[in-house]
Amino acid sequence: MEELLKIEKLSVGIHSPMGKVQAVRDVSFALHPGELLAIVGESGCGKSMLCKTIMKLLPKSAKIEGGRIIANGVDITDYSDKDMRKLRGKLFSMIFQDPMTALNPTVPIGKQIAEAILIHEPKLPKEEVYHRVIGLMELVGIPQPHQRYKLYPYNFSGGMRQRSIMAIALAAKPKILIADEPTTALDVTIQAQILDLLKEIRTKLGTATILVSHDLGVVARCADRVAIMYAGKIVEIGTAEEVYYDPRHPYTWGLMQSLPALNRGAKELKTIPGMPPTLIDPTVGDAFACRNEYALEIDYHEQPPMFKITDTHYAATWLLDPRAPKVVPPIGGRGHV
Amino acid sequence: MSEILLDVQHLTHVFRLDKHAVIKAVDDVSFQMKKGEILGLVGESGSGKSTVARCIMNVYKPTGGKILYRDIDIGDKAQLRKHRKMLESLRQIIFQDSTSSLNQRMTVADIIAEPMSIHRMRPARGSLRAEAEFQLSYVGMDASYLDKYPTELSGGQRQRVAIARALSMEPELLVADEPIASLDVSIQAQIINLLRHCNREHGCSILFIAHDLSMVEYLCDRVGVMYRGRLVEIAPTAELYANPRHPYTKALLSAIPIPDPIAERSRKRIDFDEVSFDRDGVLTRIAADHFVLMQEEV
Ligand SMILES: Nc1ncnc2c1ncn2[C@@H]1O[C@H](COP(=O)(O)OP(=O)(O)OP(=O)(O)O)[C@@H](O)[C@H]1O
Ligand SMILES: Nc1ncnc2c1ncn2[C@@H]1O[C@H](COP(=O)(O)OP(=O)(O)OP(=O)(O)O)[C@@H](O)[C@H]1O
Ligand SMILES: [Mg+2]
Ligand SMILES: [Mg+2]
Numbered sequence: 314m315e316e317l318l319k320i321e322k323l324s325v326g327i328h329s330p331m332g333k334v335q336a337v338r339d340v341s342f343a344l345h346p347g348e349l350l351a352i353v354g355e356s357g358c359g360k361s362m363l364c365k366t367i368m369k370l371l372p373k374s375a376k377i378e379g380g381r382i383i384a385n386g387v388d389i390t391d392y393s394d395k396d397m398r399k400l401r402g403k404l405f406s407m408i409f410q411d412p413m414t415a416l417n418p419t420v421p422i423g424k425q426i427a428e429a430i431l432i433h434e435p436k437l438p439k440e441e442v443y444h445r446v447i448g449l450m451e452l453v454g455i456p457q458p459h460q461r462y463k464l465y466p467y468n469f470s471g472g473m474r475q476r477s478i479m480a481i482a483l484a485a486k487p488k489i490l491i492a493d494e495p496t497t498a499l500d501v502t503i504q505a506q507i508l509d510l511l512k513e514i515r516t517k518l519g520t521a522t523i524l525v526s527h528d529l530g531v532v533a534r535c536a537d538r539v540a541i542m543y544a545g546k547i548v549e550i551g552t553a554e555e556v557y558y559d560p561r562h563p564y565t566w567g568l569m570q571s572l573p574a575l576n577r578g579a580k581e582l583k584t585i586p587g588m589p590p591t592l593i594d595p596t597v598g599d600a601f602a603c604r605n606e607y608a609l610e611i612d613y614h615e616q617p618p619m620f621k622i623t624d625t626h627y628a629a630t631w632l633l634d635p636r637a638p639k640v641v642p643p644i645g646g647r648g649h650v
Numbered sequence: 651m652s653e654i655l656l657d658v659q660h661l662t663h664v665f666r667l668d669k670h671a672v673i674k675a676v677d678d679v680s681f682q683m684k685k686g687e688i689l690g691l692v693g694e695s696g697s698g699k700s701t702v703a704r705c706i707m708n709v710y711k712p713t714g715g716k717i718l719y720r721d722i723d724i725g726d727k728a729q730l731r732k733h734r735k736m737l738e739s740l741r742q743i744i745f746q747d748s749t750s751s752l753n754q755r756m757t758v759a760d761i762i763a764e765p766m767s768i769h770r771m772r773p774a775r776g777s778l779r780a781e782a783e784f785q786l787s788y789v790g791m792d793a794s795y796l797d798k799y800p801t802e803l804s805g806g807q808r809q810r811v812a813i814a815r816a817l818s819m820e821p822e823l824l825v826a827d828e829p830i831a832s833l834d835v836s837i838q839a840q841i842i843n844l845l846r847h848c849n850r851e852h853g854c855s856i857l858f859i860a861h862d863l864s865m866v867e868y869l870c871d872r873v874g875v876m877y878r879g880r881l882v883e884i885a886p887t888a889e890l891y892a893n894p895r896h897p898y899t900k901a902l903l904s905a906i907p908i909p910d911p912i913a914e915r916s917r918k919r920i921d922f923d924e925v926s927f928d929r930d931g932v933l934t935r936i937a938a939d940h941f942v943l944m945q946e947e948v
Contacts, residue, residue, distance in 0.1 A: 355834045356807065357806060498828070500695045572864075647910070
């Protein structure tokens with residue numbers, strides 16, 4: 314099947330007084346219609362920057378330094394903000410991580426959803442717009458939509474704000490939806506409903522979705538494929554089954570071992586020792602090496618390439634090199650969590 | 651250990667939206683926290699958890715009910731005025747929305763040191779900056795972040811700055827409103843270990859509000875469940891998870907996602923029928939320390 318979105322060797326740098334932050338480094342992946350790719354990774358590793366790069370919503374200090382973004386067959390890497398404005402909403406839509414800044418605090422929620430509809434259908438009659446807004450609010454599960462239409466974001470709970478953002482993002486039925494932690498603010502029952510809603514939208518509209526999430530339960534529920542990111546790079550990518558049952562990268566092992574489900578009764582949760590790199594100095598060797606208990610000599614001076622495990626499963630660790638010593642993964646297999 | 655630190659009695663908070671509409675965000679909620687306890691507060695989005703937290707912190711003035719902190723009635727103007735300074739340093743909150751709660755014009759170092767400098771605390775590590783650096787390292791960030799502004803940080807980094815700021819005061823009561831939702835699981839584990847450390851070593855009591863029910867199970871001594879402004883169940887953690895009694899609690903616990911794709915995709919959820927919700931019940935004791943909202947027996 315033709316891919317809807319293709320990212321090739323994408324790198325992004327942000328200029329800051331302390332030096333250049335290498336927020337995204339050499340990232341490649343493809344996304345097919347109706348598919349959901351989850352991106353999981355360390356806090357600050359560049360997930361939001363990657364999403365904003367695809368949407369072309371980077372801060373002024375950030376720049377694409379290499380690679381290409383191909384959406385719907387068109388190379389949009391050099392598109393200006395004006396070119397992009399036509400694509401946002403209809404081709405792409407993004408749900409941001411921070412619900413309070415994503416909404417305009419001075420405009421009622423209903424009106425903000427209406428605006429999202431009007432951008433793409435400016436001639437729609439007033440009553441029809443109102444009708445659609447109520448429909449969208451119901452779709453995302455905001456109770457009493459008629460009463461809540463006129464309320465401001467600060468009148469809403471964290472969860473309800475997130476649902477409003479969802480309604481805005483879905484207003485123009487986008488082909489590609491980028492959802493940056495869309496359910497972290499929601500209780501698990503509503504979270505499950507929103508995830509099922511994401512699934513429904515995928516099958517109904519063929520929307521391809523990139524879902525950024527820290528919640529490995531959420532990702533297990535709805536991801537077809539999973540990418541694990543560390544220090545600006547994708548270090549492992551595969552189908553959900555491959556990554557959960559047969560993880561190959563030591564960082565992936567570390568993440569899974571931190572889950573409370575694997576630490577029941579333990580006095581402390583298992584963590585990954587050390588601190589993540591600041592992304593300012595270009596790293597020699599593997600960025601994870603100094604925190605990696607399985608690091609090999611070579612990790613300290615040469616970055617590992619992506620090793621192929623299956624047609625769908627890849628990981629960037631020297632442990633997969635045929636010359637590397639055999640290591641038994643500390644976790645893996647069905648039902649380890 | 652059984653000294654009562656916080657006593658919330660019939661707390662009610664109503665938001666007036668316009669002339670006709672009000673939202674009863676918190677409706678007759680009562681619970682107590684013992685000194686040194688970690689109490690979890692979970693429940694529906696919009697059920698009033700943050701509002702309870704804000705009432706406890708004197709951010710909102712309750713519409714009804716009473717909150718006693720170490721026997722000080724914090725809703726009473728005279729008592730509040732008398733103890734304000736002390737209350738402000740003993741109670742700390744990590745707000746749910748850390749981004750908007752951090753001052754965008756201040757650097758990370760200043761944000762973390764601000765409460766210490768307001769309360770004229772003598773920094774144990776020499777200078778306020780050294781103190782800020784120390785607190786920051788505790789949440790897994792190094793000194794290179796000290797001079798950054800909140801907009802230059804990722805979501806999870808901002809959250810950790812908010813945590814470092816609250817913990818720098820070594821509070822007696824920490825209200826942590828969704829402190830870890832925006833962090834990766836390894837840093838989540840690190841913060842949870844840190845909260846446990848503060849609790850075990852410094853006797854800090856924690857009101858831990860979260861949607862991540864497996865983390866709540868791991869961390870908390872007792873858990874309260876809220877739905878539509880009401881506290882529907884409260885019990886010791888193991889008891890609540892093994893033996894949930896209120897239909898909403900059952901639905902909520904059945905929705906905990908499992909980090910296993912095949913198991914998770916086929917998981918059956920118990921639905922909760924909102925129409926059946928009886929908000930006029932009374933919190934009734936059904937076992938030692940286990941209370942459920944129920945119809946009063948006649
Ligand atoms: N405007 C900026 N100037 C300088 N550095 C920045 C700026 N914005 C972000 N960064 C840095 O870029 C890196 C990537 O940030 P990003 O927001 O993409 O992280 P993330 O993976 O989304 O993290 P989280 O899970 O915490 O949301 C971080 O280390 C952050 O400190
Ligand atoms: N300032 C406000 N003005 C009007 N209504 C408000 C205000 N703050 C909260 N509410 C309403 O009060 C109710 C409870 O909100 P609260 O934020 O306490 O819920 P919560 O349990 O913390 O939810 P979440 O899990 O989504 O954070 C919600 O219906 C919300 O819309
Ligand atoms: Mg982010
Ligand atoms: Mg809240």
